[in-house]
Amino acid sequence: MKAQSGFTLVELIIVIVILGILSAVALPRFIDFSGDAEEAALSANAAAISSAMSINYAACTLGKSECEDVADCTLAEVNNVLTQDLDTTKYTGALKTGETPPAANGNSAICTLSATGVTETAEFTVIRWQ
Numbered sequence: 001m002k003a004q005s006g007f008t009l010v011e012l013i014i015v016i017v018i019l020g021i022l023s024a025v026a027l028p029r030f031i032d033f034s035g036d037a038e039e040a041a042l043s044a045n046a047a048a049i050s051s052a053m054s055i056n057y058a059a060c061t062l063g064k065s066e067c068e069d070v071a072d073c074t075l076a077e078v079n080n081v082l083t084q085d086l087d088t089t090k091y092t093g094a095l096k097t098g099e100t101p102p103a104a105n106g107n108s109a110i111c112t113l114s115a116t117g118v119t120e121t122a123e124f125t126v127i128r129w130q
Contacts, residue, residue: 035118038115038117038118039118039120041115042091042113042114042115042118042121045086045091045122046113046122046123047122047124048082049078049082049093049113049124049126050124050125052082053070053108053124053125053126053127054125054127056070056080057106057127057129060105060129061106067129068129069129069130070126070128070129070130071101071130072095072101072126073093073094073109073111073112073126074093074094075088075091075093076088077126078093078124078126090115091113091114091115092113092114092115093111093112093113093124094111095109095110095111095112099111101128102126102128104128105128105129105130106129107127107128108125108126108128109126109128110123110124110125111123111124111125112124
């Protein structure tokens with residue numbers, strides 16, 4: 001009688017399962033998406049600021065009591081129009097290089113939002129109202 005050699009189906013399935021478990025555990029250690037997530041959060045926050053500035057300007061022009069004074073790009077001013085304040089220890093707002101501060105109500109300026117640990121910056125629009 002001839003002896004059979006090779007692996008059984010059960011043995012092959014066990015090896016595939018073990019390799020799958022190892023890759024699920026080891027792969028996140030080699031691939032880090034936290035930088036991409038931080039950049040996406042920065043862009044999302046900048047977009048939220050621009051939207052909040054537009055809504056605030058509309059409320060101010062209509063004479064609503066929800067109108068907040070905004071004069072510059074600092075987070076102290078920006079947080080006035082946001083429903084949830086940005087962390088001032090993590091984020092910084094500044095006037096974009098080459099831009100002039102808005103001088104009169106309704107004037108706008110482009111600002112940059114930066115975060116600690118993130119190399120990219122994001123832009124948002126501030127609309128002055130005082």
